[in-house]
Amino acid sequence: MENKTIIKRTRIYWDRVIIAAICLIALLLVITRIASGIFSGNKASAQEQTAHSTEKPEESRPESVTPEKISYDLTVCIDAGHGAQDSGCVNADSTRLEKNDNLAISLRLRDELEKYGVKVIMTRQDDSFLELEQRVETANANNCDLFVCMHRNAYTGSMNGTEIWVSNARPKEDTVLAQNILSAVEKVGINNNRGVCYGYVGDENVNYYVNSHTKMPSCLVELGFLTDESDNKLFDEHIDDYSKAIADAVIKTSVDLGITDKNGKRTAQKPFFTADKTALSKTDTQRKKPASVIYNADEKEY
Ligand SMILES: [Zn+2]
Structure with missing residues (x-):
């Protein structure tokens, strides 16, 4: 036991x-x-x-790195309107010529886009004359992804503000580009947001030549009225801010349209040629020079 x-x-x-x-x-x-x-x-x-x-x-890039350090696989054509004997519109005492304002902001826009690593094609970089066909050919032959045409507006009476013109075929890509630029410059400060416009001033059945014959999304920016002194003051004071804003808008458009991702990596085919805007137009496009645009139908100056 x-x-x-x-x-x-x-x-x-x-x-x-x-x-x-x-x-x-x-x-x-x-x-x-x-x-x-x-x-x-x-x-x-x-x-x-x-x-x-x-x-x-790329995924580990710290927030502190500025966007300028990112290189965008993108080619953009900047078209400074007018040039040489074609001065564009002028102010009341002819001391201010549109061609000079267009070139001044286009050169700054080029510099801002190049900070993003964008390949920039300029139709002109000095006071030289180019036919509209040459401008379009420059963009198409260089396989540009986006086309931005810089102009300033004119009116015989009192009118101010910024508007951006797109083909009357209303391609959605072109509208995105125009709207992004318009929103960006509005944030900098403009007298009046006159909106995205389709066709040609005074006639929506025709187009600005550069908008209907470029193969890539395009728009024609009328950055304030040269005939309005308050618009001129804004232009002079904010030319650098406008340039930066438009460059930012172009980059945003590249991402919005899926041309590149936000890190600049190419995600679309090269080049980013979109729909044939000539074929899409409501009527046959006519050759219209976007020069000295006058709003009174009876006083058209081209
Ligand atoms: Zn013009």
Whole structure:
């Protein structure tokens, strides 16, 4: 009886030892795994940091990096309206010529876009004369993805503000480009948002030549009235801000239209030629020079 009791006690004792040993081994295993996980995690993290410092993958780009550091795989044609003997519109005392304002902002816009790594094609970079066909050919032959034509407006009476013209075929891509630019310059400050317009001033059945013959999304910006002194004041004071805003709008358009992603990587075919705007137009497009636009139908000056 006594022996049985001893045996029984001994069995219980070993059971406990075995259970305790199993628990201890399990605990050790857990501790070892956790410790190993922490160390390997630190190692991986250290390796990751080393990789970042050399390769800088896009997804790890810190917020502090300015957009200018991103390179956009995008080609943009900037067309400074008029030039040389074609001065465009003029102010009351002929001291201000549209061609000069157009070139001044176009050159600044080029610089701003180049900060984004954009390849910029200029139709003119000095006071030279170009036919409308040459401007369009420059954009099409260089496989530009977007076309931005810079002008200033004119009116014989009192009128101010900014408007942007698009083909009367109303291509959605062109409208996005125009709307983005209009919203951007409005944030800088304009006298009046005159909206995105389709066709040609005074006749919606015809188009500005550059809008209907370019193969890529295009728009013609009328950045304030040169015949309005308050618009001129805004233009002079904010020319750098307008340039930056339009460049930002072009980049936004590239992302909105899926030409590139927000990191500048190309996501669309090259070039980004869209619908044939000539074919889409309501009527055959006529050759219209976007020069010295006058709103009175009776006083058209081209
Ligand atoms: Zn003009």
